[in-house]
Amino acid sequence: MPLKSGAVGRVDLDWLYCFLAFHQGYRMAVLHTLLTPLRGLCRALLGRWLEYRHVEAQATPLDPTRPTIYVLPHPALSDTLALELMTHREGLPRARGHIDLGGARLPACVALPRLSRGLTQVRGRRSLALDSLLEQLAEHPEQDIQLVPVSVFWGRAPGKDFGFWKLLAADSWQWTGRLRRLLSMAVNGKHVQVHLGAPLQLRSLIETRPLPVAQRKMARVLRVHFRRVRARVLGPDLSHRNTLIRGVVDSPQVRQAIREAATARGTREERETRRALRYGREIASNTSYPVLRFLYQLLRRLWNRLYDGVSVNGLDDVKALAGDHELVYVPCHRSHIDYLLLSYVLFREGLMPPHIAAGRNLDMPLIGPLLRRGGAFFLRRSFRDNRLYAAVFNEYVHRLISRGHPLEYFIEGGRSRTGRMLTPRPGMLAMTLRSFARDPRREVAFVPVYVGYEKVLESGSYLKELRGGRKKKESPFDLLRVVRRLRQPYGHVTVNIGEPLRLSGFLDHHVPAWREHRREARPDWLTQAVTTLGATLAQRINAAAAITPISLTALSLLATSHHAMEADLLKHHMRLLTRLRQHLAGGERITLPTGDPEAWIAHAAHLGFIERHPQALGELVLATPEQATLLTWYRNNVLHLFIDMALVAFAYRHNARFDLAQLRALLGPTWPVLAHEFHLPAEDFDARLHRALDALTSEGLLVQSAQDWERPAGHLESSEHLRLLGRLVQPTLERGYLLLAVLLREGSGTLTRDALEEHSRQLAERLTLLSGLNAPEFFDKRLFSGLLDTLEAQGWLWREGDKLCYDAVLEQAQERGRALFDPSLRHRLTQLVHRQEA
Incomplete structure (x- = not known):
């Protein structure tokens, strides 16, 4: 029976397809036979050259007992070989060869196909290997597998050496060609970064979705993951x-x-x-x-x-x-x-x-x-x-x-x-x-x-x-x-x-x-x-400050009148400061120096911040006026970490005993001012007060009885440590006292804010000169400005026109605050204000 012409055309096409398929399969078999030894040679050479940094997802670690297939973001022999070598060296499920799943042999490492770029849009192609994997899981409900996305970056790991070729060959957002990839393997083989993403459990993916939807979902999840990792490592793609x-x-x-x-x-x-x-x-x-x-x-x-x-x-x-x-x-x-x-x-x-x-x-x-x-x-x-x-x-x-x-x-x-x-x-x-x-x-x-x-x-x-x-x-x-x-x-x-x-x-x-x-x-x-x-x-x-040997030296030496201390006392005080800081909550991100106080002092001397003087009765450590001025910068880096304990310690400068209610009444109004200046939360003063008292008591700087806390006897070393600690907050309290003294002397509604700031700054500068202090930051105008901001925010001051006004509440608070100062210090500050006004 003669065949129609259309049928003859179809038969011819079927034979042609069979011939092409056989020819293609023959070519692939020949290529596989030829390339397998070459691939092994490349793996051996790369194994001698490759050094990598392994970055693994923190949330869901890889389960080495579960069947594993690795997925790369795009086909690249270099990435595949690097992954095979890494998994072999670290004892992870192998990325080389195949795995058996329900009688089917699946590749242990697959790659997403490259995106196809049309005239108007970019489309993602289907991965036949991943599609067949999902189909195999759908046919065998008892099986499960973890899919591990892997991103490999050449020339992006730390520690690479400088050179033109390394700059040229390192990874960027543009996909590299074969020549540049070969150059990258040769130049950056010792500087590879391999990111293992969180494993994707495929069983849960196909159980909740039809197979075609699961295939699209899997491809989309993988591409989003690879883009996020690439953006994290390389940043977003840079626009022109x-x-x-x-x-x-x-x-x-x-x-x-x-x-x-x-x-x-x-x-x-x-x-x-x-x-x-x-x-x-x-x-x-x-x-x-x-x-x-x-x-x-x-x-x-x-x-x-x-x-x-x-x-x-x-x-x-x-x-x-x-x-x-x-x-x-x-x-x-x-x-x-x-x-x-x-x-x-x-x-x-x-x-x-x-x-x-x-x-x-x-x-x-x-x-x-x-x-x-x-x-x-x-x-x-x-x-x-x-x-x-x-x-x-x-x-x-x-x-x-x-x-x-x-x-x-x-x-x-x-x-x-x-x-x-x-x-x-x-x-x-x-x-x-x-x-x-x-x-x-x-x-x-x-x-x-x-x-x-x-x-x-x-x-x-x-x-x-x-x-x-x-x-x-x-x-x-x-x-x-x-x-x-x-x-x-x-x-x-x-x-x-x-x-x-x-x-x-x-x-x-x-x-x-x-x-x-x-x-x-x-x-x-x-x-x-x-x-x-x-x-x-x-x-x-x-709250993430770093306490260094230099800042501990500054906190200790600058608390003395002449910026000099006995070496043994300095060592004890530096160690005490670190222990006090460890007693306080909220210090999880604060770092403390390693080593011992002797090494810290030697390090400060090596950097030129202090001088060490041997003496018959014991070594002395001191700072020259120039060194002391510079040390204020390093003290101020971390002063906020000790300011609450320093405030409590300063309260005992002129008073031997307080109960909790007295301390709260005396120090409570002062805390918002300190919190604003040192950028601390102002609303938790009671909790801070309790923690400070516990820390000082545990280190023997205060002695607790049934109802109150008492400072130790004056001849004890702990009393000296308490005094040094209290000196940390003294400059801030003196500035506040000067400003309020000027304001209260002039009266409500008489001074503008600028005039009060400038007048207080001049008094503070005069105080440093008369006291022989070399501390220019003490009369920084911005500190007085911040103090006024706090007083206005707390309702102690308000403006009528351009004048500052207050009422009897501020006068009463200032009168209570006088109890913080001993008579000699209070007399010096008051006399300074009165003489300047005269």
Whole structure:
């Protein structure tokens, strides 16, 4: 029977398909036969060369007894071989060969196929191996398997050496070709980072969904995981700078600002648009992966020259958030080294360095372009009167946050010249809050960071400024000065991560209705929320402080009249301070120095902070006037950690015995002032008082009876320790006494705030000169300003017009506070005020 032409065509096609399939299978068999020895040779060579860092998910560790299949984000022989070698060396389920599942042989390692890129969209292809795996599990309900996602990064592990080829061959967001991958294996084989994700249990996936849905769900979960890991390690994919700037200028918010600026200035919108583009180029960073790697290598060598080491604590909390949170790092600002050090630490630990808000004063020749390519974006110190600049900057920050770029800025604004945590400024915090309220889909997490130096690089300039010198403007020649200091010892650096703060939870707690008004340009709740947020972050930074041998030396020596102590007494007091700190709750993130007091004193002498004088009756340790002035900076770094115990100790300076009610009445009104100055929670004074009393009693500094606490006899060493501890809070209490004495003498409604601040500052300066003290930070005007802020916030003061007013309650509180001071000290302060008025 003759066949129809269509049938003949189908038969011919069937034969053609069979022939092609046979030919393809024959080719694959031949290729497999030829490539298997070559693959073994590559594995053997790579095994001799490969060094890796294994990063495993913390939440769900790998179960080595369960059938395991590893999944790579894309096909790459180098990644497969690296994974095979790692699993073999560490005794994990093998990634080489096949596993048996219900009679079927499945590959132990598979890769997601590359995305197919069309003209208008990117589509994910199906993985036949993973689809067949799910089908096999569906047919065998008694079987289960764990799917382990694996990400391999070449040239991204810490410790790699500097070199052009390493910069060229290291991983980035772009998929690499075969030649560059071969180069990467040769150059970066000793610097590989392997991330094992949390195992995915496939049985639970197919039991709750039809098979086709489970296949799509599995592929989507894997691709999201790989993208999050890649974003955590490499940062978000960097947009072209010019495109980003053009998008900022074309946004509705900036276009509105352009129209308003054109109307106000009487210019055309085209001219204001060019001005906005100029602002965008002035602000925007130009992050470059090769420059980041270059800076890492440069900084690694710099830290090895400058410091004995860099310790990092608490970074696991950051790694847990990095995948699906927008991270905003908020370090304390003590040195220009802060932002370089934090970026170095994050890069070393496998996290993407943040985009850093830097002052425009750093956008100088040589330094500015390098910082800009390292992730810095620049802002003017003030742009309140330039609404167009403010609109461009706000939109730029919003785009960074919405795209998932980590940020870093200093809530204090400038560097602290006194070593204290400065009052947070609202600018960048307000921008972050507005950006999150505008698009709250991606959670924002603030990461407080405390950086503790044993010797800060700017010691010389800070010393001059503490003595009244003017702040020196930065210049490129500062690099030469740094080079000259490379031979000097600078001790150890500690980077402590504070408790992260999730912004949505913070707003839900403090501003429950924020979502209802989040689309407003400047909602009513913003100002108070920014103030509370800044105070909370400052407290969390302080709660992660690092106590160093230098800060312990400063706390002890500066508590003496002439900055000199017997060496044995100094050792006992330094050890006592560490034990007292351990007694207090809330110190989980605080770090203490290792070693013993003898080593601490020797280290302080080595860094040039003290002098040791042998003497027939025992060694003496002292600080010269210059050293004492510099030590105030390091004392102020950690003074807040002891201020509650110091306040209790100071109460016993003039009084031998107190019961709990007397201490609460005497010290309670003072605590909010101290809490504001030292950025501590003001609402838990009773709990702090009990903990301080328990700590002092346990160390023998107070003796507890049935009803009260008594100081020890004056001839005992514990009495001397109590006196030294109380001296820590004395400068703050003296400042408060001076300010209130001036205000009460002049009367309610007679002084403006500025006049009271300046007059109190002058009296404090005069007191230091008459007392022979070399402590310029004692009369820092900002401390008096903070004191007045607290008194106004607590309702002790209020303004009528521009005058400060008070009532009899303040007079009564000041009268009760007089009991803290012994008669001689009270007489000296009172006489100083009266003579100045006369």
